[in-house]
Every structure is written in C-alpha cells, then in structure tokens.
Amino acid sequence: MTESVQRATLPGGSWVQRASHHAWLEAEGQRLLAFYRASRHPDCGFAALDEHGRLAADAHPDTMITARMTHCFALAAMRGTPGTAPLVAHGVAALRGPLADSEFGGWYSELPREGEAQPKQAYIHAFVALAAASAWQSGNEEAGPLLQDVSRVLEQRFWSDSEGRLREGFSRDWRDEEAYRGGNSNMHATEALLQLADVLGEPVWRQRACSIVENIIHHHARPNDYRVVEHFDENWHEWRDYNADSPKDPFRPYGATPGHSFEWARLLLHLEAGLLSHGETAPGWLLEDAQGLFRRATELGWAADGEPGLIYTHDWENQPLVRERLHWPVAEAASAAAALYQRTGHSGYEIWYRRFWDYIDRFLIDRERGSWWHELDAHNRPSSQLWSGKPDLYHAFQATLLPRLPLAPTMARAVADGAL
16 A cells, blocks of 8 residues: 555544445445445346346346345345335346256256257356345245255355365266366355355354465465465466466456455455354464555555556556456455455555545446446456446445454355344
C-alpha cells in the first residue's frame, strides 16, 4: 500500500461501521437481487443474463451460475426477502436433478447436450458445496441430501490427504485425471470448506481449508513476494508459463491475478477468526500474509497502467498484461479492505475501502440497465473481451453483505444467526 495503515481518525468515522453506509449497501444489494431474478431458466436452474438483464434465446442452464444464484438467494431468503425461497428451491432441484450426473456421480459444468461428455471440475464442485450449505441453512429440506452428496464427492474424489489440497479435474467417469492443479479452484474450495465446517459442525473441513491456505499462500505466494501463483502441475510444481498463449482466459489466465490476492486475503482472515472462535490453533502468519497479499495487490494491480481501476493480470516482471477491468476483482478488494479494517482498525484499509467503492459507483454500477458492468476496457468503458453480458450476482452481492458481517462464522451461519 502506498498509504500508511497507522491508526487515525477519519472524517465522519469509518464507513464500515456507519449505519448510513450499511443502508446504502442494503439498497444496492436489493437492487442486484431484483435484477438477477430473471436468471431463472424455465427448464432448470439459472443461466447468464445479457447486459439488459434478459435471458438470451439460446440461454443454457449453467452449474456455476446455478450454484452461485442459489447461494445468494438463500442468503436473501434468510434475511427476509420475499420471493427468494422459491428461487432457492428451483436451484436445489436443478442441482439434485439435471445438473447432477446420476450415472457416475458429481456435477456437470452445464446442462449436458446430447453426446457431450463433460469433465468433473473441482471449481464447479466447490460452488455446489457452497450453494448446498447455504440452501440447507436457509431451511430448504431438499438441500440436505444435496449437502451430503457434495460433501462425499469432495472428500472421496477431490480431496487429497497426501497433497493437502484438492485435485483439479477428472473425466466424466473419474478414470482419467487432469495433469494440473489450480489455485483458483482451491481458493473457492477454501470458502466452501469453511462454510461446510460451520454449517455441518465438522472441524475437519476447517482444518482442510487451513492446509490449502498454508500450502498455496504461505509456501508459495509468501516466498513469491505475495504474488499468488495460480497454476501448478500434478506434483504441485509451479507452472508459471501455463496459458501464456491465452492470457485472457476468464478462469485460468497466464500470470498473476491481483483480484485473487484480495480474495485470498479475506479468506485468510475468515479462517483465522473461525479457528479462534472454535478454540482451535490459528497460525500467527495468517494476518501477516493477508496484509502482504493486500499490499502487493494494490501495488501491482491498482491503476497499474495509469488509469483508475484494477487490471485483470500482470506478468512475472510485474508489468500490466491484461488491462481490462473486471467487476469481481474490485468487489473482492472492497470486501478484503473491510475485513482488514475490522481485524486491525488501521485507517489505511478504510481509505482503500472508500476508494474501491467510489470506483464501483463511478464506473461499474449501471443505473440505466441494472446490475454492474462485468467488464471495462483499459479506459473504463464497457467491454466484452473476456465476459459478455451480466451473468454473475455472486461477487457484487457478497460485497454488499461482507462489510456488515463478522469475520466468523461464515456467511450462511452468520446470517442465520441474525448477524445481519
């Protein structure tokens, strides 16, 4: 960070603590929820919306979107938003039905088309677990069997005790394994495992999340000057030139992704708080690493090419690579800044928090059509090089909730317990 993070008195106090700011976040969250009700697909689950908030004529049910929508609508249902419980039921029915592989187990990445054999991906299964836990916590009884099924698949197919992390992917019948390990899938698994620990009351999931964090962040990102390595081979050797010929891949881009550093920073603080709240040992480096990740991401990601906003990626010489500004990195940056402010009380994180939301308000919120622009170009104009339309509620909606929630327990339990 370029600003000091020493304690100081800010004009008007902290936004993170002000009821008036919380009211603004609530209004924005409700606006987002209203926009994404239209993502309900008539056949099953949910599908991506265009920039006007409409399902395209060829919209196809998608498992990631279905899981994310189910998770978000479950949080809304627990908070008393009418009309969201039926949307949760719609998502759960799809995840228990057509999106699940009834022959070999696990979940497809989208509703399968005839003759299509889809691989099984850890990334997708992490979101199914998150959705199942939130839906079950919200009172949806059909989510109970879904939660049991996805927990079993994660444990038996993806979790590796010897590696202390999740394996990445398999063929549909689980016989062939992908010769790749991913930081992104393990990051979202960390989020899901922390929630499984809270919702199921099973500490083993929290310990597995701790193992993932220690391996990927403490043993790789920290020695790498807090630049998160995203790609590894099957033996967990760093694979730095992975996708060098496809730098704009939306899920596995070449180089380092500052947005993931912010996301990891927040998850480290949730992990620390969760461990301590259950009387378990929390490694002393969790806070230090969270601060290091945040600092390095702001240094290398924010306005790295002279324009406001967070670039998508930079190379290993710390030069901007993909200059498009996606909506999710700055949403995660705001949530990480709020978490670090809650944890430390240092005013520098409050300053960054305000800066991120000022950027969101100025450039990302689309007040004419609804939701947020999902991608801007290097000059902060709407773009579609990596993403088209407005498919995703998850990052933006969580950014309106997380600053108002404690660091532990995780979202579903915290909301169910009346924290918000």
